[in-house]
Amino acid sequence: MLNRRHLRVKVLQSLYAFFQSGNTSLNAGEKELLFGIEKIHDLYLYQLSLIIETRRQAEKILEENKRKRVPTPEDLNPNTKFINNQVLQILDNNAELQKKLEQRKISWSHDDNEIPRKIFLQFRNSSSYKEYIENGEQSFEGDRNLILKLLKNYICEFELLHHFYEERSIYWIDDWELINKMIIKGIKSMDTLADSDFTLMSLYKDIDDRKFAIELFHKTILNDSEFAPLIAAKTQNWDIERIALMDIIIMKMALAEIIKFPQIPVKVSLNEYIELSKMYSTPKSKIFVNGVLDKLVEELVSSKKVLKHPGK
Secondary structure, X not given: OEOHHHHHHHHHHHHHHHHHHOOOOHHHHHHHHHHHHHHHHHHHHHHHHHHHHHHHHHHHHHHHHHOOOOOOHHHHOOOOOOOOOHHHHHHHOOHXXXXXXXXXXXXXXOOOOHHHHHHHXXXXXXXXXXXXXXXXXXXXXXXXXXXXXXXXXXXXXXXXXXXXXXXXXXXXXXXXXXXXHHHHXXXXXXXXXXXXXXXXXXXXXXXXXXXXXXXXXXXXXXXXXXXXXXXXXXXXXXXXHHOOHHHHHHXXXXXXXXXXXXXOOHHHHHHHHHHHHHHHOOOOHHHHHHHHHHHHHHHHHHOOOOOOOOOO
């Protein structure tokens, strides 16, 4: 599920697109925001589907080996331990997952099944895979640990996969780490074979998080005429046209959250937006944004526009 920091990132991306395009339709902007958030779920489903597809590619390779003109005894009687991996079977047989993949039209056979094949072939040459295959025992714990190694060390590190996702969404690489953590957490939660069904994670923790993202987007735009002069007054020694648009939007978002969301501590908001400036703007933005916001918060608290203590 998405945390508040990631939702702030998605709002920032949507606001940047909104202001850059000169859009004036809040409804259209909100629709794009929610679409961008929903696309994260597609990435989650793609990654789960990719794990399953490595098993199918392994099956195909075994069948291809059997059809060789001169198959070896090993080709005719292959080791099927990976294909019988219990975690892979559970994922492949998960009715809810298969339904969502069909609804979203997510399938590696429709996209680029060379990627899962290449990932499997690379993984097959690893010491982890060879040790797993050579170990005659097939335990649920061993099966689960192998899939975690496949995900962490091969799928997550596969460069062609990064390019594949970048072509589908310019924001997916930003979502990459979070999605993989969600999947790893889900696989680790499959503790025993008796209770081993994989539970698909929801996109939001609860309805309040979805509401938070929409309200933050709206309030930043609707209060733009209030926030712009506040920022301008604190940046008089700067050429406003040379200040990065991303910095301006980050500061407007911060003001929207500090002023319009009384339940969120000021310190939390400040830390979040300074972190965003480090991630998405220029190298000097952290110092600049931090300095401007500190002055603004001090002034807003003294003028009673913010009733929260800045340290809380």
